[in-house]
Amino acid sequence: MDRRIFFTSFSRYIDYAPSDADGFTDILSNAVVLNGLNPLDHIDEIRQGSLDLTYLPNILHECTHHATFNSPVGCALAALWASSQTNWIQQVGKSHPTLASRDLAVFQTARTLLTPLAEGLALFAEHDLICGPAPILSNVSQHAMLLFTKGRLSRLLDGLCVAPLRAAVQPQSEDVLSRTHTALLEEARRHSAWLERKAHLLSQPIDGPHRYLLGYLAVKAMYRALSKSVGELMDPEAFFLLLIRHFFHNEELAQTLANLIPDNVEPQEAYLRVGVDLQGVVERIQDLFDALYADTKEAIAHALLPLLTTSGALPLTREDPHATEGRLPLDLDFLLGIRTVGMLNVAWPRLMKHRPEFRFSCLAVEVEVTADGIAIVRAGKESKEVLRTPAVVNADRGVYEGTVEAIRLRNIRTTVICVLSSHGLVAVLDCDTGKWNAPELSDHLDDLPSAIAVEGAMHAHAEQHDLVGHCGTIRDMLQGYQRQADQGALSMYLQLACPGWQAPRRQTIFELTSEKGLAGLFGDGERFLRVCQISSLVGLASNVESVAQALETNVKDFMAEIDGINAEARDAGGFPPFELHNRWLLSMI
Amino acid sequence: MDTRSAVEGEHSFSSQEQAAQFLRQHFAVLSAEAVAESIAAIGTVTELIQKVPVLSTTPPGSSPVLVARYRWVIKNEDLGLADAFLEALRNASSVGFFVGVSATDTGKWAAAAVGTFTALFKLCRNVLNKGIVLSPNAYAVLITLKALGPLSSEDLLPKLQQSKAEWTAESLAKTLESLKAMPMRNGSVRALVAQDDQRRWLTADV
Numbered sequence: 001m002d003r004r005i006f007f008t009s010f011s012r013y014i015d016y017a018p019s020d021a022d023g024f025t026d027i028l029s030n031a032v033v034l035n036g037l038n039p040l041d042h043i044d045e046i047r048q049g050s051l052d053l054t055y056l057p058n059i060l061h062e063c064t065h066h067a068t069f070n071s072p073v074g075c076a077l078a079a080l081w082a083s084s085q086t087n088w089i090q091q092v093g094k095s096h097p098t099l100a101s102r103d104l105a106v107f108q109t110a111r112t113l114l115t116p117l118a119e120g121l122a123l124f125a126e127h128d129l130i131c132g133p134a135p136i137l138s139n140v141s142q143h144a145m146l147l148f149t150k151g152r153l154s155r156l157l158d159g160l161c162v163a164p165l166r167a168a169v170q171p172q173s174e175d176v177l178s179r180t181h182t183a184l185l186e187e188a189r190r191h192s193a194w195l196e197r198k199a200h201l202l203s204q205p206i207d208g209p210h211r212y213l214l215g216y217l218a219v220k221a222m223y224r225a226l227s228k229s230v231g232e233l234m235d236p237e238a239f240f241l242l243l244i245r246h247f248f249h250n251e252e253l254a255q256t257l258a259n260l261i262p263d264n265v266e267p268q269e270a271y272l273r274v275g276v277d278l279q280g281v282v283e284r285i286q287d288l289f290d291a292l293y294a295d296t297k298e299a300i301a302h303a304l305l306p307l308l309t310t311s312g313a314l315p316l317t318r319e320d321p322h323a324t325e326g327r328l329p330l331d332l333d334f335l336l337g338i339r340t341v342g343m344l345n346v347a348w349p350r351l352m353k354h355r356p357e358f359r360f361s362c363l364a365v366e367v368e369v370t371a372d373g374i375a376i377v378r379a380g381k382e383s384k385e386v387l388r389t390p391a392v393v394n395a396d397r398g399v400y401e402g403t404v405e406a407i408r409l410r411n412i413r414t415t416v417i418c419v420l421s422s423h424g425l426v427a428v429l430d431c432d433t434g435k436w437n438a439p440e441l442s443d444h445l446d447d448l449p450s451a452i453a454v455e456g457a458m459h460a461h462a463e464q465h466d467l468v469g470h471c472g473t474i475r476d477m478l479q480g481y482q483r484q485a486d487q488g489a490l491s492m493y494l495q496l497a498c499p500g501w502q503a504p505r506r507q508t509i510f511e512l513t514s515e516k517g518l519a520g521l522f523g524d525g526e527r528f529l530r531v532c533q534i535s536s537l538v539g540l541a542s543n544v545e546s547v548a549q550a551l552e553t554n555v556k557d558f559m560a561e562i563d564g565i566n567a568e569a570r571d572a573g574g575f576p577p578f579e580l581h582n583r584w585l586l587s588m589i
Numbered sequence: 590m591d592t593r594s595a596v597e598g599e600h601s602f603s604s605q606e607q608a609a610q611f612l613r614q615h616f617a618v619l620s621a622e623a624v625a626e627s628i629a630a631i632g633t634v635t636e637l638i639q640k641v642p643v644l645s646t647t648p649p650g651s652s653p654v655l656v657a658r659y660r661w662v663i664k665n666e667d668l669g670l671a672d673a674f675l676e677a678l679r680n681a682s683s684v685g686f687f688v689g690v691s692a693t694d695t696g697k698w699a700a701a702a703v704g705t706f707t708a709l710f711k712l713c714r715n716v717l718n719k720g721i722v723l724s725p726n727a728y729a730v731l732i733t734l735k736a737l738g739p740l741s742s743e744d745l746l747p748k749l750q751q752s753k754a755e756w757t758a759e760s761l762a763k764t765l766e767s768l769k770a771m772p773m774r775n776g777s778v779r780a781l782v783a784q785d786d787q788r789r790w791l792t793a794d795v
Contacts, residue, residue: 201655
């Protein structure tokens with residue numbers, strides 16, 4: 001793939017190799033880049049809400065990251081990431097920490113400690129999340145419903161009449177959208193492609209990159225423990241939202257992340273202050289876990305009650321200047337602003353402003369805007385013209401790289417397809433009305449940067465991080481704290497995934513799963529695939545009879561098979577993946 | 590799409606279908622279309638097409654999706670081996686080795702040829718992977734024995750001479766001895782042919 005250029009000032013630029021990943025979320029802009037879905041080919045499906053189900057798992061996963069980091073803690077992490085770009089000059093020539101290196105150390109530690117939880121939640125959304133009886137709905141489910149369920153409603157309703165839902169937790173009978181959305185998810189998760197994804201997850205090394213498996217097992221164990229303690233948390237939506245809001249909407253944690261160190265301190269004191277800040281972050285995160293388990297009901301009240309009075313939607317324009325929804329507290333806003341003010345550079349795109357918008361597809365294109373304001377979009381190796389439409393008034397004239405992206409806006413209700421340049425909007429289609437360049441949308445999205453600009457900024461920031469850590473003592477400090485955070489995260493999440501286990505037993509499961517994940521317990525052949533298939537069908541908890549029927553076996557033989565699987569796991573030193581309670585089968589994996 | 594990968598000596602594809610299409614086009618030059626079609630279809634069974642996991646690159650600071658990615662690879666040395674096999678099979682078919690199948694009956698011939706190919710290719714490729722080179726004569730003996738064995742040396746020689754007149758009793762004996770005890774790179778010895786209690790030759794462990 002050709003390398004790309006990103007300008008970091010009028011005259012300086014970096015070049016980098018673009019990613020070939022299926023999708024990712026950027027910590028700074030909270031932009032989701034999902035490749036492989038050309039929005040222009042799917043306009044009707046997007047409008048109708050019947051998008052191809054092939055895209056469902058990736059959208060669920062990345063939408064969860066988007067929802068998780070669209071929060072005070074997410075904003076704080078973004079500001080810390082940006083700090084090394086905006087404040088690096090303070091670090092030049094100094095062998096003791098300044099704000100830039102302090103922020104990088106805190107970012108690395110917090111990110112290491114929170115990544116397994118964030119990935120566990122995203123994988124929970126992919127493989128387990130369904131609607132329950134609680135009158136709350138995550139943004140993740142709202143987006144997914146409007147993209148995938150809305151257009152399939154009548155077919156799903158027919159299915160509901162024929163086959164009752166299997167899950168232990170069911171939405172209220174009158175809630176049509178929730179029941180049909182759950183039915184869609186259950187149906188999709190039975191497909192072989194989804195089973196392959198589950199098998200791929202469960203065969204990840206327990207301590208692999210991003211700690212996917214460790215995070216997932218921890219979240220599943222937390223679901224089991226917390227729903228035992230408070231029965232209402234059997235509702236997956238309630239549990240899911242509780243975790244997101246309890247950890248990532250915690251303003252005290254965000255404040256701790258964004259703490260400042262003064263400029264004019266002695267070098268030794270500067271190191272001390274970084275250490276104190278890091279200790280504060282670690283303790284704050286540990287306190288959040290402790291509080292969640294010690295007083296779950298209080299945590300629920302604090303995290304979920306506010307949702308009963310809001311919908312999670314944000315206005316596109318600041319209609320009510322006194323409205324506080326989505327705004328950070330003033331002091332936190334100030335602390336984060338110190339880190340990001342340096343990004344107000346004309347060469348840089350506006351990266352922080354559009355964090356609440358959820359992008360769910362991306363096509364890299366060539367954009368030409370003519371002198372008379374017509375946007376011509378070309379794509380593919382042959383630069384074939386794929387779109388021709390009037391451009392917005394502020395669109396840059398000329399020929400340049402851009403993207404076509406489908407976006408669900410912060411008001412939850414509007415879906416658009418945008419043609420974007422590095423610095424902002426070229427053209428916008430409202431998928432509902434079919435109209436191009438409506439004034440309100442054009443104003444709101446005027447400075448929305450393309451995914452190409454987002455990725456360029458990610459690489460530019462990473463280069464600056466290297467510069468911040470250029471001095472030997474600073475580099476040693478960063479590496480030392482990173483090692484400690486790695487060990488701390490591994491220990492913490494192993495305890496969460498294996499509650500009540502002593503250290504030697506946890507070490508055994510760690511060694512068993514260190515290369516091939518749970519395939520280390522069952523082998524990586526037919527037996528392991530069977531275990532994955534059963535866990536995929538069960539989800540969180542399902543009726544034994546219905547699972548046996550889906551597997552085309554009888555209940556007696558199926559229960560014997562489950563006993564055999566559990567015994568095999570126990571004998572290998574692991575934990576039984578399935579539990580039976582009153583004809584409900586629960587999956588720990 | 591054939592990426593003519595950065596790894597020398599192999600062809601890389603982003604899907605199994607593309608790899609199979611490449612095989613179809615490659616073998617169609619050497620053999621009947623039905624054979625090419627059949628061999629392409631069993632590409633993964635014979636491991637002529639190998640599925641290799643791929644790690645994707647993600648930007649720094651990103652939270653990527655967890656998706657397994659693969660490429661499908663055909664190695665040039667495997668193609669060479671397959672070509673040698675097909676050449677031997679073509680010679681075999683021209684003298685009616687496949688009982689009940691005429692050379693013009695490409696459908697049945699294809700099924701019989703593919704059966705032999707499947708049985709022998711993976712075995713011989715594993716032998717090659719251990720650093721041993723099999724000669725065309727060795728392939729011809731293996732294929733003939735697989736199709737018509739067990740055969741005595743006296744019965745085997747005229748069959749081979751029908752496709753290649755240069756065969757002698759001496760060259761046949763030498764080839765059989767080498768196939769009886771094929772040294773592997775790891776120091777072990779593998780028998781690709783063996784004799785039954787009537788001293789007739791047959792393929793071993795195939």
